[in-house]
Amino acid sequence: MDFDLTREQRRRGEDLDAAVRERLGDDRPSTPEGHFTRDRWLVAAGLGLTGLCLPVEHGGGGLGALDTALSLEVFGRACPDTGLVFGVAAHLLACAVAVRDFATPGTAAELLPGLADGSVIAANAITEDEAGSDVARLGTKAVADGDGYRLTGVKSFSSNAPLADVFVTYATTDPGAGFLGNTGFVVRRDSPGVEVGPPMVKMGLHGCPAGRLTLADTPVPARDVLGEPGQGGAIFQHSMGWERACLFAIYLGLMDDQLRRCVRHARRRRQFGKRIGEFQAVAHPIAEMRHRLDSARLLLYRACWRMDQGRADTTEVSLAKIAVSEAAVANGITAMQVFGGSGYLAETGIEAQLRDSLPARVFSGTNEVHRTIVARGMGL
Structure with missing residues (x-):
């Protein structure tokens, strides 16, 4: 075993530490209303933080899990706004990774450059009032409609939601199949029936706004389905593996x-x-x-x-x-x-x-x- 970091890893960490302290090293927000703005988000994006592990061909850093974690560790140490750091990590790991690995080629090509450069903010929408740890019993339903689906339900505790442009969300397509009955979707904020609630008042992580997402018969085309129908549980666990390890x-x-x-x-x-x-x-x-x-x-x-x-x-x-x-x-x-x-x-x-x-x-x-x-x- 070699516990030492490589010269490249040390250099990347030192450069990122200096850049974060210079550009994001001011005071953390002291109230729930002090969440990040798009301008502040784009500063973090300009340092490559919103696309660390996304493909190079789409503007990302192409880093693996360990190098992504090392960069996020530096970000967490150098930036006093832990809420902003958390929001960036959630955008990248819970959302962009799912798009990277499971979106259709057209949707991936459309979204990944914006997810990498920060012009598109993503929110993960799976938690519901009655489905937190028990994600096999989601109340949000997806009904087949032509070559796509219509989603109806309410998601809670969606980090970044008040400012998000896209939502990686999960809904039940086969109520009798349990874990195998969920499907993942990319939902655009400007889709019909999408309503995003105001930022929740939280105890901490003030820099990251969280809110509810309400879907009312919201149409989602087949091109925005993640993976295959019924793979939602596996896709969520895959993205959570990245989040739990790196975030x-x-x-x-x-x-x-x-x-x-x-x-x-x-x-x-x-x-x-x-x-x-x-x-x-x-x-x-x-x-x-x-x-x-x-x-x-x-x-x-x-x-x-x-x-x-x-x-x-x-x-x-x-x-x-x-x-x-x-x-x-x-x-x-x-x-x-x-x-x-x-x-x-x-x-x-x-x-x-x-x-x-x-x-x-x-x-x-x-x-x-x-x-x-x-x-x-x-x-x-």
Whole structure:
């Protein structure tokens, strides 16, 4: 095993870090209304972040899973707006990857250049009020109509939805077939019957607007079907494999920045005539932060490396997702303690990092679901 990064990987990371800090290194949004604008989105796109793993011939970076994760880790460390980072990663991994791998040639050729250069914003629409983890029982229906379908239903918690141009959505085409009864679609925002709700008020990730998507007898032509009818469940799991492995690298970056800030604070802050880092009550929790971060990073890198080798393993992806999300929450709580009262102030950004980390245990499948996947992988 070789744990070192290549010269090209290090150079790419250093260049991206400097560019993100220069162009996106300003303050994070402090209110739910402060979500990203198209101008801010296009700044991230100009750095290649919206097309990291998309084909070069369509304007993407052509990167594999590990290099995509490494870039997103840098983005998560250098950009204080974790909501923007999350929105870009969700656009790329939950949506553009599905278009890349399963769209018809005509739809792929039409959409991928815009998805790569950021002129087209994508949102993933699968979650419903009664179908979160249980995606085999979607309430949204797709009825065959000529050479296409008509979709009716309501999607909730669709990240990027209020600003999205296209939606990668899933609907039931065969109610009696369970997991095999879902089909994936590309839905255009300007299609008849499409209604997008206002941004939801959320606890964190303020930079990424999320909203409801309502489809009322919305026509979708056959060219915008992803894969074959009934493949929706498999397509969703494929894109989720990329999301669960690569997107969580943004939290590695967040934790890396957080750890560095805690170390600096512990070296500078003095109480009782000493630097607070000299007290074990402060030093040991910071050491635990380092332990959790490095352990989670190794699991995520392994999962991505195996994907690049064509040996993707859902158990290892789930282990990485659990480790990163649990570490992000635990480290966020520890950082609050290290900073004390100042960590509770919005101006430090420490409280925002904690709030932004909490949903990581829920989205992309709850950690309880992922523990079930790990257990099944061991034959339980």
